[in-house]
Amino acid sequence: MAFEGLVFEEELVAIRKAIIAARTGGPEADSLVEELIRKHDILASQIFTNLSPWQVVQLARHSFRPYTLDYISMLFTGFSEIHGDRGFADDPAIVAGMAYFRGEPVAIIGHQKGRDVKQRLYRNFGQPKPEGYRKALRVMKFAEKFSRPLICLIDTPGAFPGIEAEERGQAEAIARNLREMSRLRVPIIVIVTGEGGSGGALAIGVGDRVLMLQFAIYSVISPEGCAAILWKDASMAETAADKLHLTSEKLLKLGIVDGVLPEPPGGAHADSRSMGATVGEAIAQNLKKLKSLKTAKLIEERYTKFRQMGVFTLALEG
Amino acid sequence: MDLFNRQRSPLQAPEEKRVPVGLWVRCNSCHEVLFKKQMEQNLNCCPKCQYHFRINSKERLLMLLDGATWEEVDANIAPCDPLDFVALKPYKNQLKAGYSSTGMREAFLTARGKMGGIPIIIGAMEYSFIGGSMGSVVGEKVTRAVELAIHEKCPLVIVSATGGARMMEGALSLMQMAKISAALARLDDARLPYISILTDPTTGGVTASFAMLGDLNIAEPNSLIGFAGPRVIEQTIRKKLPEGFQRAEFLLEHGMLDAVVPRSQLRDYCIDALRWMT
Ligand SMILES: [Zn+2]
Numbered sequence: 001m002a003f004e005g006l007v008f009e010e011e012l013v014a015i016r017k018a019i020i021a022a023r024t025g026g027p028e029a030d031s032l033v034e035e036l037i038r039k040h041d042i043l044a045s046q047i048f049t050n051l052s053p054w055q056v057v058q059l060a061r062h063s064f065r066p067y068t069l070d071y072i073s074m075l076f077t078g079f080s081e082i083h084g085d086r087g088f089a090d091d092p093a094i095v096a097g098m099a100y101f102r103g104e105p106v107a108i109i110g111h112q113k114g115r116d117v118k119q120r121l122y123r124n125f126g127q128p129k130p131e132g133y134r135k136a137l138r139v140m141k142f143a144e145k146f147s148r149p150l151i152c153l154i155d156t157p158g159a160f161p162g163i164e165a166e167e168r169g170q171a172e173a174i175a176r177n178l179r180e181m182s183r184l185r186v187p188i189i190v191i192v193t194g195e196g197g198s199g200g201a202l203a204i205g206v207g208d209r210v211l212m213l214q215f216a217i218y219s220v221i222s223p224e225g226c227a228a229i230l231w232k233d234a235s236m237a238e239t240a241a242d243k244l245h246l247t248s249e250k251l252l253k254l255g256i257v258d259g260v261l262p263e264p265p266g267g268a269h270a271d272s273r274s275m276g277a278t279v280g281e282a283i284a285q286n287l288k289k290l291k292s293l294k295t296a297k298l299i300e301e302r303y304t305k306f307r308q309m310g311v312f313t314l315a316l317e318g
Numbered sequence: 319m320d321l322f323n324r325q326r327s328p329l330q331a332p333e334e335k336r337v338p339v340g341l342w343v344r345c346n347s348c349h350e351v352l353f354k355k356q357m358e359q360n361l362n363c364c365p366k367c368q369y370h371f372r373i374n375s376k377e378r379l380l381m382l383l384d385g386a387t388w389e390e391v392d393a394n395i396a397p398c399d400p401l402d403f404v405a406l407k408p409y410k411n412q413l414k415a416g417y418s419s420t421g422m423r424e425a426f427l428t429a430r431g432k433m434g435g436i437p438i439i440i441g442a443m444e445y446s447f448i449g450g451s452m453g454s455v456v457g458e459k460v461t462r463a464v465e466l467a468i469h470e471k472c473p474l475v476i477v478s479a480t481g482g483a484r485m486m487e488g489a490l491s492l493m494q495m496a497k498i499s500a501a502l503a504r505l506d507d508a509r510l511p512y513i514s515i516l517t518d519p520t521t522g523g524v525t526a527s528f529a530m531l532g533d534l535n536i537a538e539p540n541s542l543i544g545f546a547g548p549r550v551i552e553q554t555i556r557k558k559l560p561e562g563f564q565r566a567e568f569l570l571e572h573g574m575l576d577a578v579v580p581r582s583q584l585r586d587y588c589i590d591a592l593r594w595m596t
Pocket of ligand 1 (some may be wrong): 367368
């Protein structure tokens with residue numbers, strides 16, 4: 001079978017396969033497994049400390065990366081999916097529902113990509129249509145009505161750019177979500193787990209805490225789209241990825257995200273369980289802090305957080 | 319205080335769709351050769367076919383406000399280059415070029431004025447300044463306009479003309495969508511009127527935030543309005559788009575606009591609506 005991962009992780013994947021093979025060897029292979037893991041982690045830290053923004057883009061889009069439904073099954077119990085916008089359709093590019101986080105009732109909304117060809121088509125590559133955003137809004141209001149905190153997981157290339165999406169008001173659906181999320185009367189934790197593609201990501205991203213996985217990206221436009229417009233050459237995507245400041249490290253400095261969740265050696269997909277544990281801890285800690293705030297203060301702080309975003313100067317005259 | 323008469327910059331023709339300089343112009347739609355003065359007297363619409371030429375932010379305020387006068391606010395908010403962005407051209411140079419061609423520091427003009435005697439806060443996007451794109455400054459100016467309307471308990475009118483969020487400021491531009499929409503939630507909570515006027519073109523992150531959040535969302539005839547641009551959609555679906563797709567009349571038909579209002583009736587429409595609402 002051809003190698004399915006990224007070029008720069010080929011050696012790591014080979015070691016991971018060797019680890020899996022060695023584990024079947026029984027207790028006497030334990031020392032070999034340990035040795036291989038050590039080798040993997042050392043190599044991973046060498047490769048991953050010097051990733052280019054373009055390599056991070058590749059990782060953020062990695063098809064083995066844990067998706068929303070993976071986090072739901074790892075971190076939540078009793079998930080009951082809520083379908084449809086009660087107007088037009090159910091959009092499989094966004095999943096939403098009721099669940100329990102460590103015993104506490106919460107609402108979840110997240111983009112969902114597909115892993116194989118069939119799933120990808122079904123999920124429209126994680127690109128929601130207006131009905132997806134309207135379903136999300138419905139679940140936000142549902143969470144508000146029953147005073148349940150909201151967890152949003154972002155992983156989308158962007159809102160779907162298609163005829164029917166425009167006909168049904170893609171822009172209006174996104175805009176409305178931004179306005180309503182800003183005044184939703186329950187705590188909102190947002191985590192960018194993979195791709196944060198522009199307005200299609202932000203439409204479920206106005207939260208009290210916005211966290212980002214180490215090798216996730218968040219951008220105003222895809223590097224390919226930016227290259228096509230500003231360089232008139234889509235092959236300049238690698239350069240555009242660098243210029244757009246779309247990595248977690250850069251976005252933390254710009255004050256766009258509140259925190260970065262470190263990924264395990266080799267990235268989130270190399271050890272989904274450990275990534276899940278990190279995400280779970282982050283949700284637990286932030287939920288505790290946010291729940292201690294009075295609703296008015298919660299909303300005031302959410303407003304202030306987004307109000308401060310942007311960089312400009314004040315000219316002296318006129 | 320910056321009054322229109324002192325601030326007025328010469329008419330610019332930065333692109334084809336703007337009114338061309340000279341005595342005569344050719345209509346983009348019916349191709350009739352028109353006497354420019356006559357067209358200007360017709361609010362920059364073709365007297366023959368009523369094709370709406372693009373107009374700049376000052377001309378927009380001039381045609382909408384009582385006595386064609388206003389007091390500009392927040393004129394001193396200026397852009398920087400937070401990402402040190404360079405593509406084919408340095409972003410800094412584009413900002414300078416925008417300033418020298420429009421006389422404006424950024425792609426948004428905010429003012430206090432009156433409409434039918436009602437004091438309002440009004441803002442107009444300047445399409446000839448880097449495609450009317452929204453970076454930190456436009457985001458800040460729109461947000462301040464919303465907050466000013468709340469503070470002065472008066473209606474807000476915003477005229478959009480934009481290609482969307484400004485790529486050269488990366489995610490900072492994206493976040494302006496959330497910032498402005500949050501301010502608009504407060505305006506909504508304060509039960510103050512907001513009329514959003516969408517003009518040709520209004521696309522991307524501006525449509526997906528404040529342009530679609532008016533109590534009334536109205537548009538000039540034939541304006542291109544959408545989230546994704548037509549070229550992006552064509553590339554995605556690999557099909558030619560139908561005639562009239564994403565035009566104001568198409569959006570009206572699909573329930574996305576409250577009205578399509580010709581430029582000649584825009585001021586009266588707003589005054590009537592504001593009187594009803596206030
Ligand atoms: Zn004509």
